[in-house]
Amino acid sequence: MKKKILLVVGARPNFMKIAPLMHALQDNPHLEAILVHTGQHYDNQMSGRFFEELGIPAPHINLEVGSASHAQQTARIMMGFEQVCLDEKPDFVLVVGDVNSTAACTLVAAKLNIKSIHYEAGLRSRDRSMPEEINRLVTDAISDYFFTTSVDADDNLLKEGVSADQIFMVGNLMIDTLEANLSKAQSSTQIFPLLNKGEHINIADIAKAGYGVMTFHRPSNVDNKEILTQLVSIWGAISEKIPLVFPIHPRTYKNIQQFGLLDKINQYEHLLLIEPLGYLEFIHLVSNATFALTDSGGIQEETTHLNIPCLTVRPNTERPVTVWEGSNKLIQLNDIEQEINLILQGNGKKGTNPKYWDGKTAQRIVAILETI
Structure with a gap:
């Protein structure tokens, strides 16, 4: 029997992260992926157009929560996503990033005893005046598995008491999307x-x-x-x-x-x-x-x-x-x-590419999902 995974997206940055994962999960014999769009970004320019450009199939479920205050939006997402979980009975919920949808859906999963996975876990700005930082802290406090993009994220999670066997440094899905679309973008x-x-x-x-x-x-x-x-x-x-x-x-x-x-x-x-x-x-x-x-x-x-x-x-x-x-x-x-x-003057900062920012992150994630 296939393991069922709910993939949650809500805002524009999430779409670029979820696209390579959806492609990698397509026709997988062991995993069934259901795409849930909370509708946190709801107009075509900020949402729908990205699905089309990145070749993401239309979401299986769209909660269409729309814009509101942080509290109202989070509550609407939780109410809608709870029903999705009750209907679909997934084995895992996978959330990405640090938007309201990320924290809200993880909280729902935790209260329903559904295993949750946070991609882009462990990132910290140390600035709690940013709503995104609150979402990161809440999500990582109650997630079960942590997929990280860099070594510093691993270190942050370990310092916060997360067990090393729950942490997987997989790389950066944004770079998968960039590499896959750069020539087309030109x-x-x-x-x-x-x-x-x-x-x-x-x-x-x-x-x-x-x-x-x-x-x-x-x-x-x-x-x-x-x-x-x-x-x-x-x-x-x-x-x-x-x-x-x-x-x-x-x-x-x-x-x-x-x-x-x-x-x-x-x-x-x-x-x-x-x-x-x-x-x-x-x-x-x-x-x-x-x-x-x-x-x-x-x-x-x-x-x-x-x-x-x-x-x-x-x-x-x-x-x-x-x-x-x-x-x-x-x-x-x-x-x-x-x-x-x-x-x-030609003295702008240059750098190097961090580890695993190589366009193959989605493959690594799927390999892990098949084993946990």
């Missing part, structure tokens, strides 16, 4: 309308002289008017040296509008705001960039694998291996322009 659409400028940009044209790519969405950077105003000034100053392409998060764009900063942004000819991109378009954009300027998590991993300088505007990161071994650098607001100048 032929993706690269002409995009600029927001509020009535023009288009062609990435191929600006790539000849170089450009930077940006992502910003952390509340600490974009929810405070004073900080966001300072960031806009910094972005503008950098864009006068090298074009900046900014696929802007809906929340960040909303704050820019509410804080009255759109006119200021539009003064800078080469500060290029575009809509959020699909995965293939975004990977093309990143892989051809001179550098990345971000407060995101996933892009730290992708730039490390691609060996592209990445400046992360945060005081900490749950992915320190990208700093220790990779091309990532944590910086403060006031250091951004100086660090960009170093990159433009």
